[in-house]
Amino acid sequence: MTRAGTRERAGKWLRHGALAAFVAVAGWTGIGLQGGPGVASVAFARQAPGSSTGIAATVEPAQLPPEAVATLKLIAAGGPYPYPKDGVVFGNFERMLPAHRRGYYHEYTVPTPRARNRGARRIVCGGPMRRIDNCFYSDDHYNSFKRIVE
Structure with missing residues (x-):
């Protein structure tokens, strides 16, 4: 040069x-x-480091988009998942979710109609695989979460 x-x-x-x-x-x-x-x-x-998670919003499955409900059913069934990255460990680096050891949370893609890529919608579940009693929904790629409650 x-x-x-x-x-x-x-x-x-x-x-x-x-x-x-x-x-x-x-x-x-x-x-x-x-x-x-x-x-x-x-x-x-x-999220300020060291503070509580601040997740005050909740959402019922009936209020979720139909693609999110289908993703919850896939999680409960253990797959098969449409995206290779579904089920990978979610690091919670932003500390938006309650603190747990690494590997506690797993992320899953919620398909976005007409999107050319995975889109911004995700479900993150904590605990053992196939459990959907501790899941959170994000429609803005982890900038905010709503706890999914039955």
Whole structure:
């Protein structure tokens, strides 16, 4: 690579680094971009480390989309699941769900009509496989959860 190419690449990284620094400062100080809440404000609103999970919302199976009800039935039956990643361990890194040891939660895809990929809808269940008495529904790819209650 030429010296000019290296300088151009370094300049690009510097510009991106400066943008990342601005976004981080804007988020931490609460300065919203385009009038919205700061980046950190959203993160802290989701879940502050060490606090309770804050899952107050519940949903009954009858209120779920039909695809979610079908996914719950598949979970109870032990599969077969339509997506290879269904049944994998959900890490709960955002601490949105009650704290448990790693491997306690498993995630399952809720198909989204007309989506080209897995979409954003998921069901996360805690405890042994095939149990659906401790499941949570997310329609926004883990940004929020509702506890599924009978």
